[in-house]
Amino acid sequence: MKILVxxxxxxxxxxxxxxxxxxxxxxxxxxxxxxxxxxxxHKCPGKKDYQASAAxxxxxxxxxAVLALLTDKELGVIGSVDxxxxxxxxxxxxxxxxxKSSVLGEEEMKYLESIVGLNPLHGPPAISGFKACKxxxxxxxxxxxxxxxxxxxxxxxxYVYPIPYKLYEEYKIRRYGFHGxxxxxxxxxxxxxxxxxxxxxxxxxxxNGSSITATVNGKAVDTSMGFTPQDGVPxxxxxxxxxxTVVTYIxxxxxxxxxxxxxxxxxxxxxYGVSGVxxxxxxxxxxxENGNARAELALKILVHNIKKIIGSYVAEMNGGDAxxxxxxxxxxxxxxxxxxxxxxxxxxxEIDEAFNKSCPRGEIADISAKGAKVKTYVIPTNEEYMIxxxxxxxxx
Ligand code: ADP
Numbered sequence: 076m077k078i079l080v081x082x083x084x085x086x087x088x089x090x091x092x093x094x095x096x097x098x099x100x101x102x103x104x105x106x107x108x109x110x111x112x113x114x115x116x117h118k119c120p121g122k123k124d125y126q127a128s129a130a131x132x133x134x135x136x137x138x139x140a141v142l143a144l145l146t147d148k149e150l151g152v153i154g155s156v157d158x159x160x161x162x163x164x165x166x167x168x169x170x171x172x173x174x175k176s177s178v179l180g181e182e183e184m185k186y187l188e189s190i191v192g193l194n195p196l197h198g199p200p201a202i203s204g205f206k207a208c209k210x211x212x213x214x215x216x217x218x219x220x221x222x223x224x225x226x227x228x229x230x231x232x233x234y235v236y237p238i239p240y241k242l243y244e245e246y247k248i249r250r251y252g253f254h255g256x257x258x259x260x261x262x263x264x265x266x267x268x269x270x271x272x273x274x275x276x277x278x279x280x281x282x283n284g285s286s287i288t289a290t291v292n293g294k295a296v297d298t299s300m301g302f303t304p305q306d307g308v309p310x311x312x313x314x315x316x317x318x319x320t321v322v323t324y325i326x327x328x329x330x331x332x333x334x335x336x337x338x339x340x341x342x343x344x345x346x347y348g349v350s351g352v353x354x355x356x357x358x359x360x361x362x363x364e365n366g367n368a369r370a371e372l373a374l375k376i377l378v379h380n381i382k383k384i385i386g387s388y389v390a391e392m393n394g395g396d397a398x399x400x401x402x403x404x405x406x407x408x409x410x411x412x413x414x415x416x417x418x419x420x421x422x423x424x425e426i427d428e429a430f431n432k433s434c435p436r437g438e439i440a441d442i443s444a445k446g447a448k449v450k451t452y453v454i455p456t457n458e459e460y461m462i463x464x465x466x467x468x469x470x471x
Contacts, residue, residue, distance in 0.1 A: 083204025169221025225255030423448030
């Protein structure tokens with residue numbers, strides 16, 4: 076079965092075509108600058124990468140270009156669009172109702188449209204992307220996979236904020252959690268490695284956006300991101316958790332509007348805000364190595380906050396069987412992994428520092444020290460595969 080995975084952003088449309096029988100990616104790429112001018116990158120294993128300018132006035136034009144590439148005589152990998160049995164669409168937000176991956180019918184779409192207010196950045200482009208795909212592939216089964224749905228089973232005490240309850244009832248202000256597809260994938264892999272589907276697992280997805288999730292029995296029990304992805308650990312440009320009155324205080328002393336504070340906390344804070352160097356962890360590591368004190372501080376704040384959340388989840392779960400690092404920073408920054416795991420013997424976390432430094436990139440690695448009570452793994456994430464798998468399961 077061939078499955079196309081689509082991740083539509085406001086000006087981009089990323090895609091991957093999977094052959095699920097062969098368990099391989101046939102082609103992948105990205106249409107960028109949609110609505111501006113248009114640039115497409117298309118890669119197929121064993122063939123030369125293709126990049127070209129193209130006119131993409133909207134998502135429909137972008138998906139039409141993707142299908143033309145996939146069926147192209149030279150660059151393509153399939154004979155006809157009809158070979159695509161199903162399309163898996165990534166949605167950041169499924170609200171309270173879309174609690175698991177679902178076939179997208181009229182009812183689901185109406186609901187997704189009704190909650191765009193909760194998700195103003197990702198909701199509208201994801202919906203446009205879906206509509207465009209449905210139009211050009213009417214015969215395929217279309218499935219929505221939601222970042223939030225992994226958190227649907229959290230207990231009320233984990234998701235209801237201690238603010239007037241009416242705000243939850245009227246405006247659905249609550250913790251939703253994000254990156255769920257990535258956490259579900261790596262937590263599933265860790266449970267497999269442990270040979271224990273009931274394991275207590277803490278997964279650290281540390282990338283440009285970062286979140287930490289606690290999983291027990293294959294279900295998320297808590298997560299660091301909240302009503303929006305802004306909560307939790309400091310990120311590239313997002314602050315992560317701060318005392319909420321900092322917001323109102325900034326508004327008072329600087330005279331900022333709500334939008335201006337939002338920009339400050341989303342685009343000018345986090346690793347970038349503290350270091351003043353960059354939002355990219357590699358640049359900050361280099362600056363810190365060259366003696367930049369604020370770059371060093373930014374990294375220390377990140378490590379401090381990751382540790383704090385890990386500790387709180389161990390307390391919440393009454394223990395832990397595995398700690399997992401994934402995404403750009405988690406998979407690649409060996410020093411950060413060492414710093415996070417240092418002085419956590421009390422919790423049972425101990426890593427093999429030499430292997431942590433030398434383990435191959437891009438592969439699953441067990442970096443735990445011999446005899447450590449808690450296993451520590453590096454597991455490359457694969458959200459697209461998870462989306463393809465859900466789509467396949469809902470198509471059979
Ligand atoms: P996104 O959230 O955009 O998907 P990624 O998961 O690709 O982001 O992670 C991007 C982050 O990973 C950047 O901060 C980048 O600096 C960091 N990163 C990638 N490689 C390394 C590395 N070798 N050392 C440290 N950080 C790295």
